[in-house]
Amino acid sequence: MRLALKIDVDTLRGTREGVPRLVELLRKHGVTATFLFSLGPDHTGRAIKRVFRAGFLGKVRRTSVVKHYGVKTLLYGTVLPGPDIGRRAADVLQGVRDAGHETGVHCWDHIRWQDGVAQADAQWTLDEMRRACERYTDILREPPRTHGAAGWQMNVHAMRFTQRLGFDYCSDGRGTHPYLPVWNAELVRCPQLPTTLPTLDEMIGLDGVTEENVAAHLLERTQDSGTGDHVFTLHAELEGMRLAPAFEQLLFGWKAQGWTLGPTRAMFEAVEPMALPRCETGPGTIAGRSGTLLVQGPEFLGEVTLN
Numbered sequence: 001m002r003l004a005l006k007i008d009v010d011t012l013r014g015t016r017e018g019v020p021r022l023v024e025l026l027r028k029h030g031v032t033a034t035f036l037f038s039l040g041p042d043h044t045g046r047a048i049k050r051v052f053r054a055g056f057l058g059k060v061r062r063t064s065v066v067k068h069y070g071v072k073t074l075l076y077g078t079v080l081p082g083p084d085i086g087r088r089a090a091d092v093l094q095g096v097r098d099a100g101h102e103t104g105v106h107c108w109d110h111i112r113w114q115d116g117v118a119q120a121d122a123q124w125t126l127d128e129m130r131r132a133c134e135r136y137t138d139i140l141r142e143p144p145r146t147h148g149a150a151g152w153q154m155n156v157h158a159m160r161f162t163q164r165l166g167f168d169y170c171s172d173g174r175g176t177h178p179y180l181p182v183w184n185a186e187l188v189r190c191p192q193l194p195t196t197l198p199t200l201d202e203m204i205g206l207d208g209v210t211e212e213n214v215a216a217h218l219l220e221r222t223q224d225s226g227t228g229d230h231v232f233t234l235h236a237e238l239e240g241m242r243l244a245p246a247f248e249q250l251l252f253g254w255k256a257q258g259w260t261l262g263p264t265r266a267m268f269e270a271v272e273p274m275a276l277p278r279c280e281t282g283p284g285t286i287a288g289r290s291g292t293l294l295v296q297g298p299e300f301l302g303e304v305t306l307n
Contacts, residue, residue, distance in 0.1 A: 003229065008235050011085070017240070034264045040084065102146065107128070108135070114150045156184070168190075180273075200218070200247075212246075
């Protein structure tokens with residue numbers, strides 16, 4: 001009964017304010033987690049172009065984006081220049097590592113990756129991933145060993161680079177259990193540990209779920225341990241700030257339900273990577289989130305090619 005905590009850090013404010021609060025909250029409960037950092041410019045304000053994407057405005061209204069992110073963050077990259085997260089918050093990354101948590105790469109430029117990778121070529125993709133890895137290494141004096149894609153957005157080039165850049169495993173998409181991804185019959189030999197549970201912002205505002213009762217609704221889903229291990233993704237900008245009370249309720253509740261909480265690496269170390277099932281993977285949709293994202297499909301039983 002393992003439940004891995006994967007923390008995506010998207011913005012400068014989330015890094016400098018949300019991350020320390022999460023570190024303190026996790027220390028209080030004797031739990032470690034995996035923190036995945038955005039390491040380049042914070043261009044959050046450029047997300048405004050998503051206004052034309054189906055479902056985006058509905059999500060903005062449901063999850064109170066201004067309250068969670070703050071007005072200043074929502075101007076970065078448009079009215080205000082995008083601050084360099086890695087340069088301005090290197091001490092935070094080092095503090096997370098020193099507190100015993102796993103750290104890894106989320107992206108270089110969150111908005112650029114989330115909105116551009118689906119149509120990007122191999123060179124663009126490699127450049128973005130290398131920038132993030134190099135900055136991570138500059139700050140922490142060791143290469144990153146895990147990657148979790150911004151917005152769960154990937155392309156086939158990025159999947160290939162997860163193995164070429166030396167990651168032990170990745171958590172780039174959504175799914176039900178650990179697997180080896182197969183994209184259009186091409187096997188990628190870097191294990192994926194997908195996010196299995198809905199995020200709080202996907203639940204709030206639907207079917208009577210509010211910030212006050214969202215933890216109770218999610219705990220109902222994890223009451224039955226027969227569904228297997230889980231990966232829960234939270235965000236420094238949400239659970240590290242306005243939704244911190246809900247996250248603490250989850251920590252209490254999951255412990256009471258008997259879950260062993262920890263980083264995604266603990267789940268990775270409990271499996272035999274090359275013995276994992278090979279599953280189809282590619283773009284798909286998830287309830288409560290606009291657009292497409294990387295989704296685990298059925299087990300692939302045909303012949304695979306290797307790149």
